[in-house]
Amino acid sequence: MSTQDHVSWSTVASRGASKKVLRPLPVSAETDFQFKLKSNTLFHHSELDYQIMVRQAASIVKQALTPGSVLFSFPASLLKHRTEAYELIEDKCGAVQGFRPISNYGTRSAGEFMVEVKFVMPTSTTKAITHGVSYKNLLFKGSPSVPSGNNTLVHVKMTLLRIPDKDTFLADLKRSLRYYGKVYQVKEYTCGGYFEGELSVILDTSAGYIDASGDKVKNEPLTNNLYLEEWDCFASATFKGAPTVCHWFRLAGHARSKCPDLAKTKCFSCHGSGHTAKFCKKKNLGVTELPV
Structure with missing residues (x-):
């Protein structure tokens, strides 16, 4: 419908x-x-795994990746040194302006080596994303950088x-x-x-x-x-960052303590307003107010 x-x-x-x-x-x-x-x-x-990887990289360096760059991720155990990845990428895809080893700025607990690559020619960027590079019978494709704010x-x-x-x-x-x-x-x-x-x-x-x-x-x-x-x-x-939901009235936008509906509620214990007998502080302290 x-x-x-x-x-x-x-x-x-x-x-x-x-x-x-x-x-x-x-x-x-x-x-x-x-x-x-x-x-x-x-x-x-x-593309989900690539999208997650790009966002993780941006989170590690606390800023967006270089516009037009490509991100690669390799198992750290696969390489003796990160420069092996640099040589492989440049050899298979084309001339590179520079590399930024993202993993050097964050933790290595995941066992992945992430590197950002900026190619000289747009055709090399396309090749890295569409064809990727092969190493020891494994294929690694690059992921395009995500624009700032996205x-x-x-x-x-x-x-x-x-x-x-x-x-x-x-x-x-x-x-x-x-x-x-x-x-x-x-x-x-x-x-x-x-x-x-x-x-x-x-x-x-x-x-x-x-x-x-x-x-x-x-x-x-x-x-x-x-x-x-x-x-x-x-x-x-x-979801993360979702509006607060009032546990009393079940409407989003305010907490229970600020609930206008709860403010009108009368307590059967102390006869005050803004709470129920179950949550009455005066009742718990042994204080009871008689109705006038």
Whole structure:
């Protein structure tokens, strides 16, 4: 079901902001142990590993990579010295302006040697990305650098509040999520082999999407309630940097301590406002106020 042709995104966003953010109740430890959630990858973009690598490199050097550069990653155990990688890259791809050993600026716990390469000719850059280099029967392809400001992949955990059609589920989900970013991975979680609506997705929120007019526009900001156009419904979502959700009223945008609804609530113990008897401090101190 598609609604974007006649409903503005501002209307969709206001609908989502007014909805309560639903979360499943925690399951007991005994049940969790017996029926531990298992993940199953439904979709994995072929470029995801490269995209992650580029963003890790930018994180290590605390800035974007050199525009037009290429990033290579080799198992550290494969090389006696990093200059072996330099010789291999230049020999197979073409003349190089310079190298920057990214691994020298960060930890080596992963056992990977990462190096940024700036070629003299654009054709060498293309060759490094499309053909890569071979060494000891292993193929290593370069990954293009990510422009400044576009170096964030967001891992989103979602709870579908409906039962989707299994045959078209993945395609419908990817079409719906295009408003928020380019989908690089989709995982479903099952309990005892049964899907209960738990998902995780990896999105590039800077990729943009094509609107109804054929123009490329910026992605919509992520929220705690993600609108899924194909099903005309909202999914509960959590991600790093997500708006705070009030545990009392279950609306995003404020903490429980700032909840306007809770401020109107009366305590049956001290007859004050802004809390319930369960969280009454005066009750815990043994102080009780009689009604006037």
